[in-house]
Amino acid sequence: MPDRPSLDGLDAKWADRWERAGVYRFHAPGDRAAVFSIDTPPPTVSGSLHVGHVFSYTHTDIIARFQRMRGKHVFYPMGWDDNGLPTERRVQNYYGVRCEPSKPYDPDFRAPEPVGKKGDRGVQSISRRNFVELCEQLTAQDEKAFEETWRKLGLSVDWSMTYTTIGRHAQRVSQTSFLRLLRAGEAYQAEAPVLWDVGFRTAVAQAELEDRDHAGAWHRVAFHGPGGQPIHIETTRPELIPACVALIAHPDDERYQGLFGGTVRSPIFGVEIPVLAHPAAEPERGAGIAMCCTFGDLTDVQWWRELKLPTRTVIGRDGRILADPPSGLDDPEGRKAYAELAGATVHTARERIVAMLRESGDLDGEPRKTVRPVKFYEKGDKPLEIVSSRQWFIRSIAHQDVLLERGAELNWHPSYMKARYDDWVRGLNGDWLISRQRFFGVPFPVWYPLDEAGEPRYDAPILPSEDALPIDPSSDTPPGYAEDQRGRPGGFVGDPDVMDTWATSSLTPQIACGWETDPELYAQTFPMDMRPQAHDIIRTWLFATVLRAELDGHTLPWRHATLSGWILDPDRKKMSKSKGNVVTPIDLLEQFSPDAVRYWAANGRPGTDTAFDQGQMKIGRRLATKLLNASKFVLGFPRPAGGAACTEALDRAMLAALDDVVRQATEALEAFEYTSALERIERFFWFFCDDYVELVKQRAYDEAGGPATESARLALRTALSTLLRLLAPFLPYSAEEAWSWWHDDSVHTSPWPTPGAAEGDARVISLASSTISAIRKAKSDAKRSMRAPVESVRVVGPRGELRTIETISGDLRAAGNVESLELTPDDDHELRIEVSLADA
């Protein structure tokens, strides 16, 4: 036991010992009921950890530690989400490279020096395989740094079970699951219009969209009616005029009754276009008649599908106008005009076409500026386009009802978060698009035979056997073929796409629990007990995981979902990356100690956004330091003899009150309410230090010993043992340090306290506190030391209360340095305490 206990250095000391002793190692007990399994969110390693991570992962760790002390075998693996676009982007920016799939692999390629500043040097094109290798190298580095932070924070993770979402095991699980869905008809591919990000050149899913206000302008444009009369439409996207396949108005719109069923000619391009009626047209919007294009928005897709309209694609996957005009654009003048647009970006094409319309007199008035919500890919910086392409989907629309049922079975913490899930499931408007035209991800384990013309036969995919997984169809050869047949007529070709990150991370329970690879482990850990995550990814991660477990086994993946809030900066705004990076988690842990940072995190209630508050960390640091000092004080007394008993009223009352705290804290933690558990424990702890310890100090010091002294020493030790264990989930380092002063085992594997048989009078405590308070106030008012002698304390009040005070009068006199304590009955008035100080 050190002379001056300190928090500094505890993390290094204990993180190392815990690892060596295997304190958090999972040992399968052979019994599902004895396990508590946690589906830890794999953080995206393409960024840096920020205080928000520290916040929410601490919440999970508190529950993990509590359940472990409750006797559960806690299954608590960590994963790293390293696959997917965020990693690609990080690698591109970090090394200044770009993946060029047509380039051959360079076996001698060495990772370039990291880019110092943007624009320092040109971007280097490298082969897909070299690019993937760079991704693997950089994520390995990032993962190491993440693990260090987590260990320092004191997460009680079993690090021997760490997985990554790009690792072999995850790929195997992901591909196995995909093949099964494919065989069951739950996964399918289709040529369909999909939302497309032209910057990243990939399809994106509904869950990855966000609406952003985007500046644009209404253009009033004349189409030409049968008699040459102008039919005006209003559009924000005049560059899509060559893609126009119909004009559409509401069936009840009187203005256009005469035109329905007829045709008009498009300006500039001179294409004959039908005028049709459809209820999705909004009479109030613009001119009430809209041009339907391939594809301007999701309504265009709906019209195209329902009215069986032709396709006139003009925007390519790079966001530029295609070189060749679409079918139907036959007019020579029109083709000439189109040629001036070919190759231009959407923005440029719009400017040119506006100039043409102005020239031809088909632009009515000037464009009117507007701001309207436009769909963006959440990671993208250009509006999404809609392009038709072949993509993989997982069925979800067909399962909406059962998904809602599963949502109702799940225990949500806090419960109101369920509404977000329900909203999302009810609002699904298509199946889940899982293919991405990217490089660093889990490949689709599929090849296609090539026909005589060298065209892939998408309807006859070649599938690997499950035991061959994981495979990469771009380098592995399908069964029955030789590698030299790749890409040749009559040969084969691999599916070029990779799965979206969520398509793999929606399987974290299966990946972590050993689905199809470790049946024993799986039986003891799945369905998991707890899924902690942030509330903003209910529509992605939570939803997708529920879907996959349903499709695979008609089960929920876990019993409880716990949703953490966000960290807000002091201005109540969501903590931005730049701000979060000003103070890195490591800096915080160094400055305040892990226990202090955890204390701050533990004060953020489940689901509630919480302010970043270094003040709370200071308080946490104070609490942890106090715990060490109080422990040192209690353990400084001789150990009570074997036959010692708590005989004194104050000791018994204190232990009884502590039992209540144990009950309340246990109940709260069982319900994942770590904040109220901490609040109750903490409140008691300060009472223990400030009042109880002060009151029994003299009695405990008494070198003559005796039953009353033994009672105090025993009560102090008993309470300390309980308090250290109650605080261990929150302050694992200081609790472990103090515990180690008188135990050989770890506090984190010792049993969670249970209420004892202590019987005590709760009134004793409140009367003790109010009496000693009155004495202190008298001294404080007189600006005297707390040790100043008191000539007399006169307590006047009801006999019952006086009798209670009588039982603790010795402690009160000793603590207050009181010469005489006088008790005067007065049953007609409330308790009154008069204090007379001795002369200075």
Next chain:
RNA sequence: GGGCGCGUAGCUCAGUGGAAGAGCACUCGCCUUACAAGCGAGUGGUCGCAGGUUCGAACCCUGCCGCGCCCA
């Protein structure tokens, strides 16, 4: 536009039908043999606003205002 949450002391937040609370900050004190990185005491509130229910409302109901988030 729909849904969810929030609004209590200068700040961060507890309290969900029975006497308005804690910590921080601030003020005034105290070397007190665990802790001065400590301890004691004090100042501070129209519980967003307006109605309603009730013997009694910060708490339940209705409406409004403000903030945030999710979804269209």
